[in-house]
Amino acid sequence: MHEMSLMSEIIKIVSEDARLHGFSKVDSIVVIVGDLSNVLPDALELAFFHFRKQGLGMLDENTEFEIIREVAKAKCQTCLFEFTPDYRMALCPKCMLPNCLLVSGETFRVESYEGSDEL
Amino acid sequence: MKIRLQEDVLKDQNLAAAFNRETFKKNHTLVINLMSSPGAGKTTLLEETIKALRNEFHIAVIEGDLATDLDAERLRSLGVKTVQINTVGGCHLDARMIAKTLPDFELDTIDILFIENIGNLVCPSGYDLGQDYKVVVLSVPEGNDKIPKYPVMFRRTDVTVINKIDLLPYVSFDLEEAQINLEEINPQAQLKALSAKTGEGMEEWINWIKDAYRQCTKP
Numbered sequence: 266m267h268e269m270s271l272m273s274e275i276i277k278i279v280s281e282d283a284r285l286h287g288f289s290k291v292d293s294i295v296v297i298v299g300d301l302s303n304v305l306p307d308a309l310e311l312a313f314f315h316f317r318k319q320g321l322g323m324l325d326e327n328t329e330f331e332i333i334r335e336v337a338k339a340k341c342q343t344c345l346f347e348f349t350p351d352y353r354m355a356l357c358p359k360c361m362l363p364n365c366l367l368v369s370g371e372t373f374r375v376e377s378y379e380g381s382d383e384l
Numbered sequence: 385m386k387i388r389l390q391e392d393v394l395k396d397q398n399l400a401a402a403f404n405r406e407t408f409k410k411n412h413t414l415v416i417n418l419m420s421s422p423g424a425g426k427t428t429l430l431e432e433t434i435k436a437l438r439n440e441f442h443i444a445v446i447e448g449d450l451a452t453d454l455d456a457e458r459l460r461s462l463g464v465k466t467v468q469i470n471t472v473g474g475c476h477l478d479a480r481m482i483a484k485t486l487p488d489f490e491l492d493t494i495d496i497l498f499i500e501n502i503g504n505l506v507c508p509s510g511y512d513l514g515q516d517y518k519v520v521v522l523s524v525p526e527g528n529d530k531i532p533k534y535p536v537m538f539r540r541t542d543v544t545v546i547n548k549i550d551l552l553p554y555v556s557f558d559l560e561e562a563q564i565n566l567e568e569i570n571p572q573a574q575l576k577a578l579s580a581k582t583g584e585g586m587e588e589w590i591n592w593i594k595d596a597y598r599q600c601t602k603p
C-alpha cells in the first residue's frame with residue numbers, strides 16, 4: 266500500500282497552493298476518496314497523523330483532516346438504471362446486460378483546505 | 385480562509401503520463417503495460433513474445449521490480465535493451481519513473497516497448513503510465529476468484545491473458561467462468577488463454593500485438 270506517498274502528495278499540493286495565497290499555516294484539509302479508488306481511508310489517516318507530527322509542509326499540531334467517501338455508482342446504458350454495483354461493475358441488475366458505465370466511485374482529490382496567516 | 389481546490393491527488397502523475405504518451409506517439413512506439421500478481425508469468429511471457437517478434441520488430445523493455453535486476457538480466461540475455469527500475473518497496477510503477485528512463489532509449493528506433501510492472505493486482509491499476517494498452521496476466525493456479533476479487537484491475541485493462549493453461553488438468557480453473565466474470569466487469573476486454581511454457585495459444589497473442597502495432601503506427 267502506498268498511502269504514505271499519497272498523503273505526502275496531498276500535503277505538497279495543499280502547501281504549495283497555500284504558499285501562493287500567502288498563508289503561513291494550513292488549518293484543515295478535506296479530501297474525497299472514492300470507494301473504487303483503491304485508497305484505504307484508515308491508512309491515509311494514519312499517514313496524515315504521522316506527517317502532522319513531523320510538521321510537514323504547512324501542517325502544525327492543530328491541522329485537521331477530513332475524508333469524504335464517494336460511493337460507487339454505475340449506470341446502465343440500455344435502461345438508464347443507476348445503482349451501487351458489486352464487483353460486477355458492468356452488469357445491470359435490471360436488464361442483466363453488461364452495459365454499464367461507472368458514474369462515481371473513482372474520485373481521489375483534494376476538495377478544499379483552510380489556510381491562515383496569523384503567526 | 386477556505387479554498388476550494390478540487391485538485392486530483394494524482395495530477396502530477398497524470399501530467400507525466402500525458403507527457404509519456406505524447407513522446408511514444410511522436411516516435412511511433414507501441415507501449416504495452418504488463419501487470420499481474422507475483423509469479424503469474426509476466427517475464428516468461430515477455431521472453432517468449434520477444435522470441436516470436438524480434439525478427440520483425442525492434443523491441444525494448446522497462447522492468448519494474450522492488451529489488452534486483454534478475455528479470456532484466458533474463459531479457460538482456462535475449463539481446464533486448466532493458467532498463468531496470470527498482471522501486472525499493474514501492475508497490476507500483478508510476479509515470480514519473482517511466483519518464484525518467486526515457487532518455488536511456490532511442491525511442492525513434494523502437495517499435496514496441498514493453499513495461500513489466502511490479503507483481504501486484506491492486507496498486508498498478510491506478511497508475512496510467514502513458515501506455516497504449518494495459519494487459520493483465522492471470523495464471524491458472526491463482527484460481528477463478530481473482531477476477532471478482534480484484535475487479536478494479538480487470539476493469540481497467542484492455543486484455544486479460546490467462547497464462548499457464550498447460551496446468552489446467554491439475555488445478556481447478558474454469559476458462560468459461562473467467563470469460564463470464566470478465567464480461568460482467570469489463571465487456572470491452574479481450575481474453576487470451578495461453579501457455580508461455582508450451583506455446584499453446586501464443587499465436588493469437590502475438591497476432592494481437594501485431595495488430596496493435598499497425599493501429600498505433602497508422603498515420
Ligand SMILES: Nc1nc2c(ncn2[C@@H]2O[C@H](COP(=O)(O)OP(=O)(O)OP(=O)(O)O)[C@@H](O)[C@H]2O)c(=O)[nH]1
Nearest residue numbers: 421422423424425426427428503547548579580581
Ligand atoms: N507451467 C507453467 N509455468 C509457467 C508458465 N509461465 C511461467 N511459468 C513459471 O512461473 C514462474 C514465474 O514466472 P515469471 O515469468 O518469473 O513470473 P513474473 O510474473 O514475471 O513474476 P514477478 O516478476 O516476480 O512478479 C516461473 O517458474 C515460470 O517458469 C506457463 O505457461 N506454464
Ligand SMILES: [Mg+2]
Nearest residue numbers: 426427455500
Ligand atoms: Mg517478472
Ligand SMILES: [Zn+2]
Nearest residue numbers: 341344357360
Ligand atoms: Zn439495464
